[in-house]
Amino acid sequence: MTLKKSLARPDWWMDLPDGADTRHYLGVRDSIAAHIENGDLGHNACLPSERQLQSGTGAARGTVRAALFQLEAEGLIYRKERSGWYVSPAPIVYDPTRWEGFMSYVKAQGRDPKTELLGTCEVQATAALADIFGVDAGATLYELRRRRYVDDRAVLVETIYVDPRLAPGLLDHDLDGSLTQVLKREYVVDVARNRIDMQPCALTQAEAAALRVKSGLPGLLVTRISYDAQGRVVEYDQEYWRHDALKVSVDIRVG
Amino acid sequence: MTLKKSLARPDWWMDLPDGADTRHYLGVRDSIAAHIENGDLGHNACLPSERQLQSGTGAARGTVRAALFQLEAEGLIYRKERSGWYVSPAPIVYDPTRWEGFMSYVKAQGRDPKTELLGTCEVQATAALADIFGVDAGATLYELRRRRYVDDRAVLVETIYVDPRLAPGLLDHDLDGSLTQVLKREYVVDVARNRIDMQPCALTQAEAAALRVKSGLPGLLVTRISYDAQGRVVEYDQEYWRHDALKVSVDIRVG
DNA sequence: AAATAAATCTGGTGTAAACCAGTTTAGATA
DNA sequence: TATCTAAACTGGTTTACACCAGATTTATTT
Numbered sequence: 206m207t208l209k210k211s212l213a214r215p216d217w218w219m220d221l222p223d224g225a226d227t228r229h230y231l232g233v234r235d236s237i238a239a240h241i242e243n244g245d246l247g248h249n250a251c252l253p254s255e256r257q258l259q260s261g262t263g264a265a266r267g268t269v270r271a272a273l274f275q276l277e278a279e280g281l282i283y284r285k286e287r288s289g290w291y292v293s294p295a296p297i298v299y300d301p302t303r304w305e306g307f308m309s310y311v312k313a314q315g316r317d318p319k320t321e322l323l324g325t326c327e328v329q330a331t332a333a334l335a336d337i338f339g340v341d342a343g344a345t346l347y348e349l350r351r352r353r354y355v356d357d358r359a360v361l362v363e364t365i366y367v368d369p370r371l372a373p374g375l376l377d378h379d380l381d382g383s384l385t386q387v388l389k390r391e392y393v394v395d396v397a398r399n400r401i402d403m404q405p406c407a408l409t410q411a412e413a414a415a416l417r418v419k420s421g422l423p424g425l426l427v428t429r430i431s432y433d434a435q436g437r438v439v440e441y442d443q444e445y446w447r448h449d450a451l452k453v454s455v456d457i458r459v460g
Numbered sequence: 461m462t463l464k465k466s467l468a469r470p471d472w473w474m475d476l477p478d479g480a481d482t483r484h485y486l487g488v489r490d491s492i493a494a495h496i497e498n499g500d501l502g503h504n505a506c507l508p509s510e511r512q513l514q515s516g517t518g519a520a521r522g523t524v525r526a527a528l529f530q531l532e533a534e535g536l537i538y539r540k541e542r543s544g545w546y547v548s549p550a551p552i553v554y555d556p557t558r559w560e561g562f563m564s565y566v567k568a569q570g571r572d573p574k575t576e577l578l579g580t581c582e583v584q585a586t587a588a589l590a591d592i593f594g595v596d597a598g599a600t601l602y603e604l605r606r607r608r609y610v611d612d613r614a615v616l617v618e619t620i621y622v623d624p625r626l627a628p629g630l631l632d633h634d635l636d637g638s639l640t641q642v643l644k645r646e647y648v649v650d651v652a653r654n655r656i657d658m659q660p661c662a663l664t665q666a667e668a669a670a671l672r673v674k675s676g677l678p679g680l681l682v683t684r685i686s687y688d689a690q691g692r693v694v695e696y697d698q699e700y701w702r703h704d705a706l707k708v709s710v711d712i713r714v715g
Numbered sequence: 716a717a718a719t720a721a722a723t724c725t726g727g728t729g730t731a732a733a734c735c736a737g738t739t740t741a742g743a744t745a
Numbered sequence: 746t747a748t749c750t751a752a753a754c755t756g757g758t759t760t761a762c763a764c765c766a767g768a769t770t771t772a773t774t775t
Contacts (some may be wrong), residue, residue: 279662287737403708407534453658542767
């Protein structure tokens, strides 16, 4: 008669510190996290495959995956579909009050920014858009979709809307860089006020595909509405960020 | 000879819209999400149990759980350990620039705030703390831990550090409300500047326990350093929020 | 009616095994 | 050498159990 499996002492038993949480997947998590924090694995280094980790830890693959999901939620690792798991690089620090634009603040942090224009078009304002811009529903707006990179890793996709009355012919300009600068230089349109919303979200179908991540991964939705001195809406921007790529930092004088 | 199981058409096959994603767990997700968005389930309503959903959808329990995790990441539902899954209430809107304090802005949104003092003590400043306060390592600091609720759901736990030199005897006051007001009223200490950091994180052991959620759940770490007019650090605050309880909204004039 | 004990229900964790569909790599071919 | 192809590998998804411990409810006792 054999010992019931659940009563047999598993071979990873002794790895667990005394009095510690006995959850196996946390043990696996800690072990991987230790390797990362120890510096054994540099930024963007590839982790052993799930099946290797499985045999290495003696856990079932489901358990190994639970540990990997945990580390992903913590922002320590990310994945490329069907390729592997990788160590997350340090996040970009984002200060909404210091409005310099993506290109300059990424560069200022010693990282390599890149913007890719995915497409532009003219759209009819939906009710929500019309409300934001203070125009009639159905009015024409410019829409541009861009993808932005840090060190060649896609970190956000954004959809920007601009009122053509403020920037006629905008789509003919070079939009691979700072849109704010184009507006300033070509149209003498200056941003005087920003309204920024941030909310944890799940990356849906379209965003996830554009970031080449699994749909449903956690992300951060940053919405920005820029106004000029007259209170007109200059730009409405929806940015979907990888949740591990961003750290928000604000410095505010209190009245 | 029987048909191989994986080739047999599963009984949920016809539920999937044409051309849609064939991933079963997303189908389950959509079905639950529809019920929520439809209003069949009000805020804080309890979902059917995992095993009920299982038989209701014909999926394995693991698949049902994948769907629930997805909805949790999206902030639509939350769980009480070993009790059930519940519909998330609307998030609180938080404006770091408008520094009124938790109690007042939660109330302003028609919700019911509550603060609970978990404990206070005097601690020796660690290197990191000493650096923030500009004191010597080992200097004494007040530490207070609090838990804050919205409509009787715990949404954040915080650890606050205060320099005793600015507010001697602080711990003898009533700290169940606004700390900023106590500092202002009792010590004539006014906050002139705030530095606020926000970063997605995983709720670790202690925070998760205090929020009565599973350790490792995604959260948002909001760190605030408050300075007075002389640039002295008045207060250093680490807030661990449930990720589904908060929406950050900032309105900024651009110089 | 209130306190207590037991049965039941619920999520939490773990195992094992398949099969699928992109990615990557190594080898064969032009 | 460059290109193409096929095999190997990787994560992605799903099934089906099993057992645990906390939460809840029910029945029982005081």
